[in-house]
Every structure is written in structure tokens, then in C-alpha cells.
Amino acid sequence: MHKSQTGPDTAQRGLKILLTAAVCLALVACAVPHKPAEVATPAHLTPATPSTRDLVKLPPPKGKVTVAVYGFRDQTGQYKPAPDSSFSTSVTQGASSMLVKALKDSGWFTPVERESLQELLTERRIVRALDGSQGEAAPNIQIPALMPASILIDGGIVAYESNVRTGGLGARFLGVGLSTQYRMDQVTVSLRSVDIRSGRVLQAVSTTKTIFSYEVRPSVYKFVNFKDLLEIEGGVTSNEPTQLCVKEAIEAAVIHLTVQGLKDRNWLLRDENDWNSPLIQAYLQEGNTYAINVADLPAGGAAAMEAAPATSSDSFSNP
Template sequence: MTPRRALAATVLMLASGCAVQHAPSDARSDAAPAPATGVTRDLLSLPPPSGKVTVAVYGIRDQTGQYKPAPDSSFSTAVTQGASSLLVKALKQSGWFLPVERENLQDLLTERKIVRALEMPQPAGTPAVQIPPLIAASVLIEGGIIAYESNVRTGGAGARFLGIGLTTQYRVDQVTVNLRSVDIRGGQILQSVSTTKTIYSYEIHPSIFKFVNVKDLLELEGGMTRNEPTQLCVNEAIESGVAHLIVQGIRDGNWALKDPASWSHPVLQRYAAEGDTRYTVQKAAL
């Protein structure tokens, strides 16, 4: 075997060995809590309220009408259908709201009927079964996933020199969530916010295409893609909406801080500044 052929064989063996030892992803991994976003940490660091607000969430619907691209476009939607669960989690994590079960209220009522059935005459000395009344909500949280735009921005770049090259491609999608708080006493809408989160996807593709001698050709290719999970982006947009609802509610006097001096908290001030910027931009556009 000539030295050039030996070199090519060695390169191929090393490449195959690396591919076996360093798999692109683990074949198996243990379950773990969903990763926290920057907005999650903001919610957990909010200053405490003077009192938690009891809220009800009946359903946050997917109003985009978008499906994944073919071939599975007829079976799978582009965004998660579990936005209500994500909203309840964000409300609970903020420490400002006390969510009550409403989406599966019938299941709760069935269980309460079973408990009441146990209150039938029991043998003497049996302690009575006590069940407290349901808690009524003072605020209703409504809204939905109102937009999902794919290929908002696409692009790429590449270069090749003497058979050695590298190409990259990227794509930007966008999801928008709207949340509003409603006073159940008169149906008045207290706050309404829309938050947008971009979804990034990119691909890196290095390659080598080179003759090691007149007759022998060496060709190596690799690649890596990274797609930001859509459900995590929806979750972050919902959490951001909850943070803006809290800040707007404090400013409008719908709920209050335990310590009024906490209004200078950097997290509150940052979201307040974002809200002011958006309002200023809207006024300027008009």
C-alpha cells in the first residue's frame, strides 16, 4: 500500500472511530425537569405580593392553525396543545397567584361526590368526613397562542479552498402568545399583553473533497443541526406574559407589593421598561 493510500485509510478509520465513540446524541438518557429559562428565574426572583390573587384558567388554545411541514402536516400541529398547563405552572411559580382547577373541573366534582357519598351513616365512633367548599377565583386568565410564523428569516454562508470547505444555514421562526386578565365581577379586562419569542435553527456542514494523488480521492463530510424546541419557546413566551401581567397589575393598582419600596427591584423595573418601550413604539406608529 502506498503512503498516500495508507494515510487515507488511517483518516477514514479515525473518522469512523470518532463517529462510534462520540455519538451525536445519547441512545438513552434519564428524565429530568424541563430546563429553566431566563424568564423562569425572573419569576422566581420577584418580590412577594401583599396577598396572592386567586385565578382560574379554563384553556389557552392554539389559534395559529399551523401544522408541521409534510409529510406529517396532517397529524401534528406546529405548536404544543398544552399551553394551559404551561400557564398554570408559570402562575404558580411566580408566587403572585393561586391557581384553582378549572380545566378538568368535572373530574374534581366527581371526586367530591365520592367523598360526600362516604358521609352516609357510618358505624358509631367513625369520624365524620369533612370537605371544604371550592375556592372561587377573583380573576380569570384568558388568551391563546395567536401566531406562528415560519421562515421569518433564512440565510447561510459557505467557503471552500483547495477542496476543504464549510457551509452554514440558519432559519428563524416566531411564536406569539396573548394573555389577558379579566375581573370576574364585571367582566372588565384588567390587562392584556402579547409576547413574541423567536425560534432559531441552524446547520453546520464541514467537508473535505481532495485528491491525495492522481487516482485516489479523499472525501470527508460531517454535519450538525440545532433546533430550538418549540414547546420551550412557547413556555418562555407564556412566562414573559405572566411577568408583564404582574408588572402592569402593580402599576394599575389591581394588586400590590408586600413592600411598596420593592417597586425598585431590578426585575420589575426591566419589565416595566419593556412595557413602556412597546407602548411608546405603538404611539409613534400611530
Template sequence: MRITGHRIAAIALSLATTLSGCAVVKNTGDAIFGQGRSDAQLTPRNDTYRDLLNLPQPKGKILAAVYSFRDQTGQYKPAPASSFSTAVTQGAASMLMDVMNESGWFIPLEREGLQNLLTERKIIRAALAKPEAPENNPMLPSLVAANVLIEGGIVAYDTNIRTGGAGARYFGIGADEQYRVDQVTVNLRAVDIRSGRVLHSVLTSKTVYSKAISADVFRYVKFKRLLEIEMGTTTNEPAQLATLSAMESAVIHLIADGIINNSWALQNPDDINSPVLQYYLNETTTFM
């Protein structure tokens, strides 16, 4: 039997296709059946978290209360994800409490779950009021009052503020890359408890980047023999991490603004020249 050059090329192409198909199926199987999964770990953070940890020490920590930090965007995930699933996290208050605590400048006071806290205190008082309660049992102290009320929320989530891509196709063989940029915006306000005056207010934004890369082959290798190959990958930046980064930036800007306007002070006044504070103090609003 005579084997022509065209037949050798077809056999080689078929072998390569089979091997690559096996590799793709194996990788897909690993992802499906758990071999690509990782153990639970601490939530990854952006560069703003490092800046938050490198802030200079305050002269005294600020007692701050956060009652809520709501989603004010009204945005839902685009179809076909779900028309009932929100585009941004609903646990922003918990995230903000963590950011404030990590900054080293605030002592966050529990207010979001205040009713639960008051219920537990009632239970303790009821136990202390019983006749058999020990006489030397210490009385329950009063709750600590806040000096500053932290207000605000997630005020905007804009989708497709920038999209684009590139691709090429030749004789049924093609590849393309597409990207999409969304943006989340948060507002943070520090309110004086005694007067109700808004001491400082900041708006910060963070982009949410998504990218998709794909390649495909669609051509006839011989009469009535169609070769079709598709492969690709998609990377989506988690929206909650972008929101968390925007909160971290907002807290740093709030601290820096308060230092400049003498609402609070540094332990060492010379720390005003620290690289972190100088970077955020010199950051200006960009105009689109």
C-alpha cells in the same frame, strides 16, 4: 521500491482520513447506542424564569382560574417532519399553571380537569351519605371561587422570519453555516370574574433559533480515487421552551401592569423600584 513525495502525501491523507472517520463513527455510535444520553432532569429554563422568581412579594395572592390555554396558530411542523404534528405544544395550560404558581403572585385553581375533580367529590359525598359513615366525619367543603380568570393562548407561530448563512469552497473542500429564526407569540388576559371586564391584556413574543454547521471534502486524490468526507452538526432551540419563556414574560408583564393600574398591590410599595419590575415596566414595543 521508491516512495515519492506524492505517494507519502497520499498515505498521510489516507491515514488522517481513516483516523477522523473512526472518530466520527465512534461519536455517532455513542449517540446511537446511548452513551451520549443523560439522566432525566428538571426542564431547563431561560432568563425569564429567574426574573419570575425574583419578583417582589404581593400584598395578597390572587385566586386565579385557568380553563384552557389553546394553540390558536393552526401551524404544523414543516415537511418532511409530519403534516399531522403541530408546531407548538398542546400542553400550554399545564405550563401556564406552573408559571403562575412559581411567580408567587397567584393561587392557581384546577379548572382544566374540573370534571375529574367534580367526579371525585361525588364519590366522597356518596361515601359520606352511607349509613355506616362515622358521625364525626367532616363535611366536604365547597370549591374555592376564583377572583380572576386567566384567558389567552398561543396566537402565532411564524417560521423563517429571518434566514441566512455563509460558506466557502476551494478545490472540492468546503464549509458552510446556516441559521433560521422562527417566532412564537402568546396572549395573556386577566378577566374580572364579577363583571367580565378584561383588566389587563399582554402580547409577548420569543424567537426560536436554529443553526446548522457542515463541512465536506469532495475531490480526486489520484486517478480513479475519490475522497469524500462529510460532517456537520445542527442545533435547534426547543419550541416548547421558547413558548414557556414567552409565558413567563407575559405573566411578569401582567403582574407589573396590574400593579401600575391598582388591580393588585405589592407587600412593600417601595418594591416598585425593584430591578425586575423596572425592567419590564420600561420595556417598550419594538417596531419592525
């Protein structure tokens, strides 16, 4: 007969089993999805971007410009890569709403409804149909005329490039390591203003915003004993929201469009001394930097520019 072994080896193996079970339970508890704390917070306004702060700080105009926006479409044709749905687009389809809000927040423009013009006209016809069907003592219903626009704002999201730049870095020492990876995408927005009386394009701007994503992943891969291996992995990923990047690109385009219109005297400042404000000069300098350097022009280019006629000084600002 063999006697059961109850020596120190058996106790040690039992202790290892209990310790392994405890570690497994702890890892399972960490892996079980919990309700994120952000879900419990109430809804709030969309976060402001650096361009939003510049947009609302623009000096006041002499008179607001009435503008119409018929649409601001996604012209990229890009879809999210697998494993996402092939029918899900990479950028938002509601960019026209962002543009209308940016124009209104600037304090320079008065947007009029054109995207849902058919619905607006239907409601006006309903109101006219009610006129005369009320009692004799009821007052007549007066509907004012629709406000015409002097400027048409058009454009769209013209490009979305993914994986413009990717990279990473990692290190491991004695089984303990840390690695990081990043990826850069970019979205490009084009915006132009058109004189509805002549169809002449007054200003045209294009802005690009980088979308930055990164991942940090620590890990432990180490033998805690001759035959016992400990392996722990974690990770944190941060992705810039694409819709906020599109919003910032649109707001920057509206600011550049406004500054270019001031430069061409298409609209005017309430106080001409505001032309020297740091905000306007900063965006004006950025536009001048983007322009072609006169020294790089072919022979006769600078003379041709100096001999070019001055731009029209027609102002579209409402008094």
C-alpha cells in the same frame, strides 16, 4: 506464456486497495448510530429560561390573587411541514399546564383547578357518597367548599411563523470548506386577565419569542492522487426546543401582566418600596417603550390622554 506481474505496480495497487478499505471501514464505523450519551442520564427538571429567573425574583405581593385558567389553546392552526406528519402540530398542546405553573411559580397568584373541573367534582361526589355508609363510630366526612376565583386568566398561542429569516455562509479553499445555515421561527403568545365580577378586561399582553436553528457543515473534497478522490462531510445542527420557547413566552407574559396590574393598582406590593426594584422597572420600561409615542399622536391626542379618567384602583389581592 505470460508471466504474472508481481512488480512494484501490483504492490502499489494492493496498498491503495488496503488503504481505501481502511478509510471506508473508518467512515462506516463513524456512520453507524451509537447510543447517545444523553439517553443514559437521568430525568431532570425542565431547564429554566431567563424569564423563569425573573419570574421567581418578583417582589412578594400584599396578598396572592386567586385565578382560574380554563384553557390556553393553540390558536395557530399550524402543522409541521413535510416530511413530518401532517397531523403533528408545530407547537405544544399543553400550554395551559405551562401557564398554571408560571402563575404558581411567580408567587403572586393562587391557581385553582378548572381545566379538570368535571373530574374534580366527580371525586367530590364519590366522597359525599361514602358519607353515612361507614360504621356508626366513624366520623362524618367534611368537604370544604371550592375556592372561588376573582380573576380569570385567558388567552392562547396566537401565531407561529416559520422561516421568518433564513441565511447562510460558506467558503472553500483547495477542496476544504465550511458552510453554515440558519433559520429563525417565532411564536407569539397572548394573555389577558378578566374581572369575573364585571367581565372587564383588566390587562392584555402579547409576547413574541424567536426560535433559532443553525447548521454547521465542514467538508473535504480533494484529489489525493491523480485518480484518487477523497471526500469527507460532517455536520452539526442545533435547534431551540419549541416547547421551551413557548414556556419562556408564557412566563414573560405573566411578568408583564403582573407589572401592568401593579401599575393599574389592581394588586399591591407587600412593600411599596419594591416598586423601584430594577426588575419591575425594567419590565415597566419595556412596556412604556412598546406604547405609542406621544409625539406621534395626532393633534389633541396628548391632551385627550391627560384628560382621560384614572383607572380603577380596585385591588384583587387577598389579605
